[in-house]
Amino acid sequence: MLTQMLEHEGYEVHAAENGEEGMTLIGRYAFDLVITDMIMPVKDGLKFIMELVREYPDLKIMAISGGGAIKAERYLTMASYLGDIATLEKPFKRDVLLEMVRQQFAPPT
Structure with a gap:
């Protein structure tokens, strides 16, 4: 669902099932946001x-x-x-998620 929402908005998405798979993907691709x-x-x-945070201190998360x-x-x-981690509680509305993603790419004020 999250992948589809972001792809529909034109973002390139690589999905992982867990943090270990995520670290493998980050080693293969350049990411702007995790x-x-x-x-x-x-x-x-x-x-x-x-x-x-330790290995990629400038990565947006x-x-x-x-x-649970x-x-x-x-x-x-x-x-x-x-660190400077954006947070969002589930369930969330699509528009809220997309606005938070856009904010991650906005220039600092």
Whole structure:
């Protein structure tokens, strides 16, 4: 669903099932933005973001979560402590997601 929304808007998208696959993709392609769920198998969003921040400090990152063992807002708060990470709680409206993605590409004010 997320992939389709972004592709429909003209973005090039590479999707991964977990953080480990995500790191493999980042090694193969140049990314302007990574959108990650916080709850994933193999390597969760928190570990994935920590690795991204360490290895690609200038990469824009957006974390999304619908919660799980703890509330979504707590997962997203943890993500925001790792750096300049945009966060979005699920469920979200298509327009809200697209506006947040556009903001990631806007020049700083």
